[in-house]
Amino acid sequence: MEQRNINFIHTTVGILIVIGIVVLVNILAQRFFVRVDLTEDQVYSLSKASKEIMRNLDDKVLIKAYFSKDLPPPYNANERFIRDQLDEYRAYSNGNLQYEFINPDENEENKQEAQQLGISPVQINVLEKDRMESKVVYMGLVISYEDKREVMPFIQRLDGFEYDMTSAIQRITSDAKPKVAFLQGHDEPDMLSNEALRVEMEKSYNVQNLTLEGSDLIPDDVDALVIIAPQTPLSEWEQYAVDQYIMKGGKVAFLLDPIKADLQSGMATALPLEMDDWLATYGIKVNADLVFDASNQPVSVQQQQRGFIMRTQMPFPFIPVVRNFNDNHVMVKDIEAVVFPFLSTIDTTLAPEKGLNIEVLATTSELCGTQTGRFDINPMNRIPRQSYVDQYLPVGAVISGKFHSYFADKGAPTPEVDEDNPQPTTDLPVNEVIPESQSENRLVVFGDGEFTQNATGTVLLMNMIDWMTQGEGLISIRSKGVTDRPLKEVDDATKPLIKYANFFGMPLVVIILGILYWQVRRRRKREI
Structure with missing residues (x-):
């Protein structure tokens, strides 16, 4: 007892x-905010940039999230995820961020309020009782600050939620957006004609196309200039305008295609861009070559088989998929893969000769090569394996330091007089050349401009503009959760071994374990 x-x-x-x-x-737990995130990219935790923006809030930010209850898969976890994220935002805001969730389906007043704020209902398909039915739901939120408002009308994907949220808060709490200009007039691609990209850029920047006419200079309020794949030479005056923009601290990205390639004809030729001497002043040289790489994107080609025209996928080494990015540079460290059609290499020896620093951003794979002079890009003409003699060739870089003007000793060129605009667009006297940059500056160069036209290159382009205009904070958020994990390439002899190991391996393991277990039981019975 x-x-x-x-x-x-x-x-x-x-x-x-x-x-x-x-x-x-x-x-x-109520007094101290602690959270453990075991994911590789910390996708469930706020980045340092988001926390810093929250800590710097000087007034109240109110978030109203309009979400329908009992959302079907795959949206049923969205509300929980967003609540958790907003909890983190609130925890780091020193009380300056508050949020509430509202169910518009509860009453007509909530529906009208959501729609007046720009959140419209969306129709989704739901599988209920073995039948596909349509359901109208709300999944959006509104961010308010003073008299400004940002709307996220339909939150469908969660992998970019932190970037969208943080950049939206930064926009409404900032006084002005940076201005970004894309140089035009030399058959460059019109980036603003890409509706999706334009809308995305306009969320964070004032974007414009810039054509230098007559005696135009680059306006002083342009924070970054992007030069993408000009097909014809820049005039001497245009070179002067860009030169003086750099000397005044302007940031420029040179995304150049020295080789014009036509996949249909299988031919490629060097473009007479006449930029080498000018760009060499800034430590830039894009080689007149074409990279072929074992890591590439296949293309669809027509082949005649038994009297029929068939389209088949073939490896095409002249469209490299670059996966080697500089882990120590914030612009590219979280990018996993970008497709670079008809890529050229960067000469990294010129910048040190000019007393400038160069940091390589991207390189080819360990199995690649280059063509120069005469180019053969016909997909049907296979490149022999023994021609892949190079590895890790630089294709993108940042050059920084104090730059010297190309026109310091030459003097300013005679402006191309425009009768409608005879004066420069800035107050810089035409005959006064700034001989060197007034402070440390930085330029970006890539041996390709076409990558900006595909989906994989959009993140890189946006990161580049962020880095040139807004510092480094948002870049780490944009690439969060963007992954590309291809299987490791193996030779043809290994593939059947892997196939049959997967097919027979697990059953064989189960059989062996069963035999071992049976033997153990027999032995125990004998001992008894």
């Missing part, structure tokens, strides 16, 4: 201790 009482006391004390620990943990 006495032993039973002792056991009862021990059990009671143990239960009370457990209850006390649970209560203490809950009290500490």
